[in-house]
Amino acid sequence: MHVIGTVGLPGSGKGEAATVAREEGIPVVTMGDVVRQETQDRGLDPTKDHGTVAQTLREENGPAAIAERSLPMIEDRLENHETVLVDGLRSDVEVERFEERFGDRFTLLSIEAPFEVRRERIDARGRDASEADGGEGLAARDERELGFGMGEAMDEADVVLQNTDTLEAFHDRVRTVIREGPGLEGEIGSDSDSETHVRGRNS
Numbered sequence: 001m002h003v004i005g006t007v008g009l010p011g012s013g014k015g016e017a018a019t020v021a022r023e024e025g026i027p028v029v030t031m032g033d034v035v036r037q038e039t040q041d042r043g044l045d046p047t048k049d050h051g052t053v054a055q056t057l058r059e060e061n062g063p064a065a066i067a068e069r070s071l072p073m074i075e076d077r078l079e080n081h082e083t084v085l086v087d088g089l090r091s092d093v094e095v096e097r098f099e100e101r102f103g104d105r106f107t108l109l110s111i112e113a114p115f116e117v118r119r120e121r122i123d124a125r126g127r128d129a130s131e132a133d134g135g136e137g138l139a140a141r142d143e144r145e146l147g148f149g150m151g152e153a154m155d156e157a158d159v160v161l162q163n164t165d166t167l168e169a170f171h172d173r174v175r176t177v178i179r180e181g182p183g184l185e186g187e188i189g190s191d192s193d194s195e196t197h198v199r200g201r202n203s
């Protein structure tokens with residue numbers, strides 16, 4: 001059994017990591033799915049009330065509320081899959097909940113890319129979906145995510161994955177993490193000239 005959770009600021013590549021997982025036949029549970037389900041259960045509009053419900057859930061049941069509700073979904077997928085990817089953890093409190101439940105079988109993967117790189121990618125992604133919002137919008141989103149405890153969550157990562165090269169290189173690195181299984185630790189570097197390498201934090 002292996003549960004991989006991803007953290008990372010907007011545009012870092014969490015969606016791409018989820019795409020690689022799906023290609024590998026690994027089910028993906030997103031924290032967004034949990035909130036959408038809850039929004040529906042409350043008879044609210046998932047497109048409009050998503051943010052309010054996420055906030056209400058945390059106020060009513062504590063900061064780990066969403067992670068807590070994702071556990072049955074994850075356990076359900078683990079019944080017939082060896083590995084599950086959880087997309088988009090938001091805080092260290094959520095990380096702790098997963099560590100409590102899955103122990104060494106939980107790998108926290110932090111996906112990182114500099115602000116300007118993320119901004120360019122989000123602008124490119126938004127070209128068709130009118131998502132491009134310039135640097136200020138992204139700075140505000142970063143601020144909001146960091147306010148939830150994203151920075152602390154990233155600090156707890158078992159594996160740091162740099163996403164500063166090509167998409168192909170990034171996909172390869174994600175596949176490495178998936179195939180290695182539990183227990184992987186260290187940084188998968190951004191050095192495009194060398195082979196993908198994994199090194200332990202203490203080596």
Ligand SMILES: Nc1ncnc2c1ncn2[C@@H]1O[C@H](COP(=O)(O)OP(=O)(O)OP(=O)(O)O)[C@@H](O)[C@H]1O
Nearest residue numbers: 010011012013014015016121122125165166167170
């Ligand atoms: N290494 C890369 N090279 C080129 N484009 C990339 C690379 N990594 C990601 N992208 C593209 O950048 C955009 C942002 O990546 P992605 O959607 O995976 O980020 P995210 O972390 O899920 O962002 P958000 O939290 O905003 O949803 C996407 O259009 C993706 O295809």
